[in-house]
Amino acid sequence: MSTDQVPTPHATAEQVEAAWKDPKLANVLYHDWEAGTYDEKWSISYDERCIDYAAGRFRIAAPWDGRPYEHAVELGCGTGFFLLNLMQAGVATRGSVTDLSPGMVAAALRNAEHLGLPVDGKVSDAETIAYPDESFDLVVGHAVLHHIPDVEQAFREVLRVLRPGGRFVFAGEPTTIGDRYARTLSQLTWKAATTITKLPPLQGWRRPQAELDESSRAAALESVVDIHTFDPADLEAMATRAGAREVRASTEELTAAMLGWPVRTFEAAVPPGRLGWNWAMFAYHSWQRLSALDAVLGRVVPRRFFYNALITGVKPR
Template structure:
């Protein structure tokens, strides 16, 4: 049976000082406050779009771990954020109907608006991954992108995912940080942030410096990320969690080594300079370079390096018939 729930709460993009203080010892509250605060600018911050570029990315991640690409009749995204993964999978023909869920009311609101703007058949709920507010055997597919590392009890979330899946239904989670990958990505990000924010103090480069209040806000967000980012994963251990929850045909793969070494400094640099300074040509350079390095990772490095060295882990499995 589905967990009982009240009406969805309203977004809260302006947390009080008391709420922020409490969030330091409450990861779920921290996730709500942080993601409500970021909901309106999240797509811009992470260069998320709903066009061919991100459709190809989302469908590519799905196929990389699951093999096939549907179509599935009804899919739910767990921890949907603004709907990036599910909405682009739907546009790519992987799913026909969608349901977005997130612990953050602000994110659900933006995801539903994005779905409506795209003309997709999407509904949604505010949902705790450990108590998903849907009935047993509801969905043919459950997906998520960069969500498992925010959930306190990942194995409980896997059990809930299997409960709401129909027998034979599949789950696919992508974009989760590995233990080793997270270490070098964070170090690269911190170094890039320090270099960019200091170099742009030079008189000739001040036009490339974001206003101090925006930099301060980004620093506060980064500090709260230390609370909302709870886990990193060893691929084999993540497979074990899914199997222990009752999943069948479990498989984890990893990706992005050279691509991550390039991508994390680029993302951090983009966050530290005014967006209007970069433009379309920069965006295409960054994307095409990431694509080429991802191909190197897939065709060469994945054959010679341990999977634990790569930045992202993706996992799939099914509910037993």
């Protein structure tokens, strides 16, 4: 990792206070804090389950003939979930990861090394990507655009680092309507879980109070780091104004999101490992069934009502 920046996994109250006025600092502090437990929190793995998920999102967003892109970069890589699983699916041969958070870049590189994947990484702002012009054949990102203050500038940077004819694919972006019901369901679930587990018979299901307090303090920054929600048509317009061609936004997850967000919130409220493998399989298979239902609903329900937005486009040749 070509950076001398040191992760800040435990933000002080003073740092959190400063972050309220600085969305980029908030992103660094929030994601450095999450880096060590992010994969567990979001049930991220690098096996068949998440390989299929990542490749599935890619195919929903963009046409792909099965041939690998030579060199891909992920913006806002987190722990590397999207790019590393896409590489395992054969979408890209070589990879690079970038993130504002030094902790996340370090986690992504550790995961890549463990998987034996050829990946380098840099701490980098998506509005000024730290790679030369025409460096990549593919730019990807998952749940990153809504953290970037100037999304249109990020699209311009994406096109700068792409080679002519190169493609970008971003997935996991919250729609404006979807974000409203997802946040409401998450808040209700967190309140219920942290209240019920105070009862003596259920205290074994309660995380230590210090962890809950730290979680609440850092999670409060979500209102700063989650800058945008998107109407799919507006997202298409931004990418087109930046100079992209063949731009297309699609959406997914309606009923699946209504289950998924309470499930993820409950998982975050209980001690790590308490729910076990059977719970993980229940959550995953339930999501699969509801996603199949959503695919049918997508024929009649306007795309803006679904939770996840995906967008793709190409750099003109």
